[in-house]
Amino acid sequence: MSEHGLPPKSSIKRWLVTTNHKDIGILYILTSLFFLIFGGTLALLIRLQLWTSGEFILSGSAFGQAVTAHGLVMVFFFLSPFAFGFANYIVPLQIGADDLAFPRLNALSYWLYLFAGLLFLISFFQGGSLEAGWTMYAPLNLPTYMPNPGASTVVGALLMFVASVTVSTINFVVTIHQMKADGLSLWNLPMFTWSILLTVWMMLIAFAALGAALLILGADHVLDTVYFTEVEGGSLLWAHLFWFFGHPEVYIVFFPALGVMLETFQTFTGRRLIGRKWVILAMILVTLQSFLVWMHHMFLTTINLEIKTLMMAMTIGISLPFDLIVFAMIYTLIKGRIRWTTPFLFNFGALVLFIIGGITGVFLGAIVLDYEFRGTYWVVAHFHYVMVAGGTALFGGLYYWWPKITGKMYDEYLGKMHFGAYFVGFNLLYFAMFMSWEMPRRVFTYHTGFEAYNQMATIGGFILGASFLIMFYNFYQSWYRGPVADGNPWEYSRTAEWATDSPPPLENWEGIPNYEKGFLEFVDRPEGLTDGGHGEDHHDRHPDHASIWPLTISLTTFIGLAGLMLWGEHIVYNTLFIVGLFATLVAAVGFAREDFYAPMPDWGARWPFEGIHKNKFGMWIFLASDIVIFGAFIGAYIFIRWGYGWEAWQTIPPEALPGLVNTFVLLTSSFTVILALVYAQRGNQKGLVASLIATFGLATLFLVIKSWEWNYLLPEAETLPEATIALFTFDWDPLIGTEGPALDASIQHSTYYVTTGLHAIHILIGMIALGYLAIRAYHGAYLDDEQPVENVGLYWHFVDIAWVFLFPLFYIL
Amino acid sequence: MRWASDRLAQVGEFVVPLSHAPGDEWRTQASVFEEIYFIFLALGTAVGIVVIGYMLYNGWKYSASKGTTELDDPPVLGELPRGEGGGKKLFLSFGISAVIVITLIVWSYSALIYAEQGPEEFEDNMVVEVEGYTFGWDFIYENGETSTNTLVVPEDHVVTLEVTSRDVWHTFGVTELRIKADSIPGQTATTWFIADEQGIYLAECFELCGAGHSFMEADVIVVSEETFEEMYDEFTETGSFPDPPDDLEER
Numbered sequence A: 001m002s003e004h005g006l007p008p009k010s011s012i013k014r015w016l017v018t019t020n021h022k023d024i025g026i027l028y029i030l031t032s033l034f035f036l037i038f039g040g041t042l043a044l045l046i047r048l049q050l051w052t053s054g055e056f057i058l059s060g061s062a063f064g065q066a067v068t069a070h071g072l073v074m075v076f077f078f079l080s081p082f083a084f085g086f087a088n089y090i091v092p093l094q095i096g097a098d099d100l101a102f103p104r105l106n107a108l109s110y111w112l113y114l115f116a117g118l119l120f121l122i123s124f125f126q127g128g129s130l131e132a133g134w135t136m137y138a139p140l141n142l143p144t145y146m147p148n149p150g151a152s153t154v155v156g157a158l159l160m161f162v163a164s165v166t167v168s169t170i171n172f173v174v175t176i177h178q179m180k181a182d183g184l185s186l187w188n189l190p191m192f193t194w195s196i197l198l199t200v201w202m203m204l205i206a207f208a209a210l211g212a213a214l215l216i217l218g219a220d221h222v223l224d225t226v227y228f229t230e231v232e233g234g235s236l237l238w239a240h241l242f243w244f245f246g247h248p249e250v251y252i253v254f255f256p257a258l259g260v261m262l263e264t265f266q267t268f269t270g271r272r273l274i275g276r277k278w279v280i281l282a283m284i285l286v287t288l289q290s291f292l293v294w295m296h297h298m299f300l301t302t303i304n305l306e307i308k309t310l311m312m313a314m315t316i317g318i319s320l321p322f323d324l325i326v327f328a329m330i331y332t333l334i335k336g337r338i339r340w341t342t343p344f345l346f347n348f349g350a351l352v353l354f355i356i357g358g359i360t361g362v363f364l365g366a367i368v369l370d371y372e373f374r375g376t377y378w379v380v381a382h383f384h385y386v387m388v389a390g391g392t393a394l395f396g397g398l399y400y401w402w403p404k405i406t407g408k409m410y411d412e413y414l415g416k417m418h419f420g421a422y423f424v425g426f427n428l429l430y431f432a433m434f435m436s437w438e439m440p441r442r443v444f445t446y447h448t449g450f451e452a453y454n455q456m457a458t459i460g461g462f463i464l465g466a467s468f469l470i471m472f473y474n475f476y477q478s479w480y481r482g483p484v485a486d487g488n489p490w491e492y493s494r495t496a497e498w499a500t501d502s503p504p505p506l507e508n509w510e511g512i513p514n515y516e517k518g519f520l521e522f523v524d525r526p527e528g529l530t531d532g533g534h535g536e537d538h539h540d541r542h543p544d545h546a547s548i549w550p551l552t553i554s555l556t557t558f559i560g561l562a563g564l565m566l567w568g569e570h571i572v573y574n575t576l577f578i579v580g581l582f583a584t585l586v587a588a589v590g591f592a593r594e595d596f597y598a599p600m601p602d603w604g605a606r607w608p609f610e611g612i613h614k615n616k617f618g619m620w621i622f623l624a625s626d627i628v629i630f631g632a633f634i635g636a637y638i639f640i641r642w643g644y645g646w647e648a649w650q651t652i653p654p655e656a657l658p659g660l661v662n663t664f665v666l667l668t669s670s671f672t673v674i675l676a677l678v679y680a681q682r683g684n685q686k687g688l689v690a691s692l693i694a695t696f697g698l699a700t701l702f703l704v705i706k707s708w709e710w711n712y713l714l715p716e717a718e719t720l721p722e723a724t725i726a727l728f729t730f731d732w733d734p735l736i737g738t739e740g741p742a743l744d745a746s747i748q749h750s751t752y753y754v755t756t757g758l759h760a761i762h763i764l765i766g767m768i769a770l771g772y773l774a775i776r777a778y779h780g781a782y783l784d785d786e787q788p789v790e791n792v793g794l795y796w797h798f799v800d801i802a803w804v805f806l807f808p809l810f811y812i813l
Numbered sequence B: 001m002r003w004a005s006d007r008l009a010q011v012g013e014f015v016v017p018l019s020h021a022p023g024d025e026w027r028t029q030a031s032v033f034e035e036i037y038f039i040f041l042a043l044g045t046a047v048g049i050v051v052i053g054y055m056l057y058n059g060w061k062y063s064a065s066k067g068t069t070e071l072d073d074p075p076v077l078g079e080l081p082r083g084e085g086g087g088k089k090l091f092l093s094f095g096i097s098a099v100i101v102i103t104l105i106v107w108s109y110s111a112l113i114y115a116e117q118g119p120e121e122f123e124d125n126m127v128v129e130v131e132g133y134t135f136g137w138d139f140i141y142e143n144g145e146t147s148t149n150t151l152v153v154p155e156d157h158v159v160t161l162e163v164t165s166r167d168v169w170h171t172f173g174v175t176e177l178r179i180k181a182d183s184i185p186g187q188t189a190t191t192w193f194i195a196d197e198q199g200i201y202l203a204e205c206f207e208l209c210g211a212g213h214s215f216m217e218a219d220v221i222v223v224s225e226e227t228f229e230e231m232y233d234e235f236t237e238t239g240s241f242p243d244p245p246d247d248l249e250e251r
């Protein structure tokens, strides 16, 4: 069978170059299971350590690293990617699409995720990893208090993970909004797809906030800025940034699991969901509210009673929609024909666990109780009951979709054994934690009296761990010897993924899925696909499914970040950074130049995003996350300055004039970039090239003024050329000398340089894109397709507008 | 069982004095916590059993293996998703659960106000600054002297703690007394307690603060009023507390 340039599945090469959503889904699932084993091993180490109350196998520092890595690995590198393995595989099938909107970006997300995980692993071999807990509270997360070099690497790994999530988010938002089959409106989306849609909208905002927090943390690590050591609010700043991300994150990991539960409850009861529209509305409500409760994680800090009360009210508010969802699932059982298959056992079990997790969460919502539970095993037990309930549902999902993905049936008996051991182990493990709730968490020795509970938990943990041996054995047997599963092995399934072969062909369908008559039909493909009348003329061309660039970019980024995070520790790291940086640039150009054809369907239910090209839509989504990043930086500045005393604060630039000039320079460049678009539309090549060059020139002028200003502020560099060279060769020594003002001189310096530096990096990236456009335009590109010019223009306007906010904040007020 | 009947008895008193007009009989944080915890636990367990029991019952009743139910309108592959009726029941149970949750939390709120404000009008309210550091606790008394890892207080007295940190984020907590406050650099969190029984209590750190977090403990020594006076005098003179009486119980 021709796979359109894609090597066969038996070839390793296929898995390195594939951009197909089903392949990527499988890669996600396999990789996440690897991290499950890693995180699980750490958990068992922790449990072994806690077998006795004395010291045992781990030192205090090793225990801290194990707890931290366990939390981060399980939440970031196992749970979410596991769910997104299914999202990758199933969502396009459920909406009747051939693939995601940006297949290459999808591959990029995967490889960024994998390499982020590898970077995390490397940190253990660099003289100690992070040991600040998965919440990474400041200032313990800084080298001053926790000098393990690997900790900086972890920050880099998490940043890379955020990049992966952002790329993936953009992809899913565009895909779900724009690639649904005809007649499949938003309202009609299957529940799993709904849950993923809401998840990615939350991720878009939450992960941008985490990204900003990590960028600032990274600056504190690499550039020695002093954000989080600032006594007037540094610690609280981190807590706010982290939990603004952290609370939605709870739903981000749980929603996909909820989606699986809602699907399997319907399939295995043979009933449709009770109160479907209310369930959807409840989920939308949770999505919105998730950003308004973060301070319930900070009840013991110094925030005042009014705010605590507000947060408490919001917290009750957000628990209520979940009540409704739970009852909807329970009522769906009634009058059904319930088949107790393995997927249903896991999902039913997940609901039981979630109910227990939810009830114990209400305890935490009552502030007086939270005061006592905070920092104890109550919290540990509660969030495992919630999050690992999510994991439970997802394991059910793995059994549910296994026949679809592999075309083979697994063994029911072994599946049920897995569930039995899992469920018993789970409750032994985590219920024991409730019973030992008076024990502080994250301790590696405790007072006698808790021993029985801890041993019960440890035994449960090992049973839970062992249950997975059954699962892996079952899947192994099934893969090699299992009976063949047909397209739809489950009675009463409804969603479209079951209406194609198991596994589905490369492009999923024979005909085109269509729901216009109220049920799924396949209509004939029109001759030659076009991309939705967006001006590309590719009749007869077949979509591409292979590209080497996503892997390459991720590898080079990995190298660069590994070097950057330990810049200055050793010449090796400096070299790695420089090599990685340039290689990434080259790879990015390779990616941009590759002629990769991924057409959008001509049809489909797209409301309310009908008339917008996918690239532009994607750019808007990206900018939305960038707005959150700048918002977080500006918020951090205001928060710190407020704590310091607004009036007592000295602005760093001694004069506003250079900044004012720069404002005009940028505004002019916004104008020239519009000119470029106009010329492109008119087919005027000279005008196009000239305006692109003009924009590039103005951007250069901006940076020259900026570096002059930096030089002027940083007396170590004697001359402007010296400062500029230092800036561009990343030789910070003349800039950050031992004397005089520098990034670490004061919190004022830190906020000023870091925030304007973030903006300058945006300018640099814009310049690379502009330069690339100019060269291509010179060779005749964009005259009949001005999309790229328009999208880069959008980005450029955004960078200009960001400056319009920064200028008054940092120069005038 | 003893524990439960004690709690129940407390709840009896509790219904009335929740409004706690200051000046009434003072209640320790511990007793406030115990009562609320007990109610939550009792109701939470009941709700959990009812809901999960109901799930299991339906799971059993409508199990396909029993073969009793026939689906009247079974879903078919490829149909557009739609919901099934049953909204009334859904909203009824949702309403009930909402009422339970809201009542519980709002009811606990009055106790929160009490816990937050503390018995302010109490005479000679004693204030101790608590400063966390890696890895220990300094207690700075009103006489300006510092005691490390030992907090001595008189029985039946309101003690206000002003908690801060010298380096990283810690959390000061004494489980038996049911008090806790974050110890954050640059911030001062306040809490209070009344210890109504003499003894040696254990203060621990509840926020990961580094390799020594597990060992970051202090003694909270509660002695009689007179003993405290004596000990405090010596503390003021010498800068360190003398040993407490031998017969104090560990709690």
Ligand code: HEM
Pocket: A040, A043, A044, A046, A047, A067, A068, A070, A071, A072, A074, A075, A078, A079, A132, A133, A134, A135, A380, A384, A387, A388, A391, A429, A440, A441, A442, A443, A461, A462, A464
């Ligand atoms: C989906 C699976 C899981 C997730 C998402 C998860 C998540 C977490 C998180 C976020 C933490 C907090 C780390 C921190 O304090 O910074 C944690 C701690 C912990 N987890 Fe898990 N976990 C999972 C599975 C497990 C398993 C299978 C076990 C036991 C075998 C386990 C045992 C523990 C223990 C003992 C702690 C340390 C508690 C403490 O000392 O504070 N977890 N987990």
Ligand SMILES: [Cu+2]
Pocket: A246, A247, A250, A293, A294, A296, A297
């Ligand atoms: Cu939260």
Ligand SMILES: [Cu+2]
Pocket: B170, B171, B205, B206, B207, B208, B209, B210, B212, B213, B214, B216
């Ligand atoms: Cu600590």
